[in-house]
Amino acid sequence: MYRYDHYDQAMVDSRVEEFRDQTRRRLEGKLSEDQFKPLRLQNGLYLQLHAYMLRVAIPYGTLSGAQMHALADIAGKYDRGYGHFTTRQNIQYNWIKLEEAPDLLADLARVEMHAIQTSGNCIRNISSDQYAGAIADEIIDPRPYAELLRQWSSFHPEFLALPRKFKIAVIASQTDRAAMKLHDIGIRMVRNDAGEIGAAFYVGGGMGRTPMIAPCIREFVPVDQLITYSEACLRVYNRYGRRDNKYKARIKILVHELGREEYTRQVEEEFAHLLTQGIEPPLAELKRIATFFADPPFETGLADDVDRSDPGFALWLDRNTLPHKQPGYAIAVISLKPVGGIPGDASVEQMHLMADLATRYSFDECRVTHAQNIVLPHVRKADLFAIWQQLEAAGLGAANLDTVEDIIACPGLDYCSLANARSIPVAQKISRRFADTGKTAELGELKLKISGCINACGHHHAGHIGILGVDRKGTENYQLLLGGSEGDDTSLGKITGPGFDEDGIVDAVERATDVYLARRQEGERFLDTYRRVGIDAFKEAIYG
């Protein structure tokens, strides 16, 4: 894992003291809310439905055991005993007191964490593949590049007041596990015909009220020009992105309105200019960063056999573990989606347990996924049973990864001041419905995503089944979408028709899955069947 150097730590520490002073002045009345609001937002502190909410950045979702312990301690000391892991690999606390926020940030800084640039029109936390460095299909570990981008984008003076917020994801495998094409910039590390490492740039994707899939604007940027090309992409956006209309201010609108070719031409022109300016950090810095992401000291000669005699464990093994690049090891995913639970929430005790498991069994490392689960990336297969037993005892043993119970859901109207409808109760009812009917395993891979408003924090556009909560004359109403995907085959879901009430949307989801079960062919997932038979068959079943 990356460790702060003196400069990193000094920057974060000084920011904490700066915010402590700003908070003091706000509480003393020397700053009005209008003056203070942008300052607290720059430090990740929102005012939400019930209280202040703090969003903490987790760079590319990676945490050490000590950091996860610290997040748990914060949940106990400053919040109400739990935290919420988000779809951008961050964590949010829902019940923060303004007067305690500076102390909280100081506690975070002690474990090399912060909440800077988790709000506002700046470059947000860099996200990545949660299996980076562990999965066999990557061409290289994407995290050093994500870290380089993090350092470049942190406090970048030119990009702290962009037309709108800006999200970057970095992956390094053909399989996209980070919704890369649905980011403002998606970067896929690739190898060219000469065997050199470089980056393919996808620019102008996003969800929200105008979902778009990012087009590729350059298939290969040499690795020693990664930052320069990123800067060129941002500069064109910063110069021409619309500031007159918040709803048209994201880069996806600029790329769409200019067209991919014209946007690319302008980026290339800016890129050529920037190459003469020498802004790229030296390769030695990238190499220094990469040393922090070297493989842990894996044992060799370990057996791959696992005792599957416990049926509950066997189910979890099949559903929640993935092959590791190192023989004798596995990637284990801890589901934060117990049946009837709140997607992404974890208690103080659960966070401490996950931290202990990371330290004891996974080389002191865990990851947050954009699907709101936690990964133990490097686990000896011989330790899987012991891990599962401890997870089971703590209510974390749900064997439902990528199933209809593994629902992504934003906080919705239960917490969020932007929401129009509640997301969590719908997720709870759906997971209970499918658990009760016993269909979850039969349905196989089925990604269901719920947003409580058009901002799409719950990624409803990218769900095989998506649900969008809307406000219809003061009443919650839910639209159903089908056919979205965030993977290699990225697609945007289509609305089936009129919306439903809370119970009606649960019935509608079940009817859609019944169509799949009736019409699927050998080996087809829900998404495959939908794409083959089309939306009409589903609409007929849903609306009768």
Next chain:
Amino acid sequence: MKILTGNDLKSGAVTWWTGYDWSIHVEDAVDAGDEADAIAAREEGARRVNAPYAIDAERDANGGVRPAHIKDRIRALGPTVRPDLTLKPADPEAGNWVI
């Protein structure tokens, strides 16, 4: 009726204008009538509340104050999915009117 709500500056807690102070219990809210905007400006200036705004509400048969919009009803009691975190006012039926 028009009632005033906002958040406590220090704690962020949801608060309701009682006619002379701010309460965390929506039952204590009073009709601010035409004075709502003026009260909000005065109270925010005095740092007794953060980001106050006026909303429509009605009083039910038992005298309970019920915000008109679901968002403010959820604000009044807390997240519907965490009953352990919601306020426990005297009304034994609390929560039934939120959704």
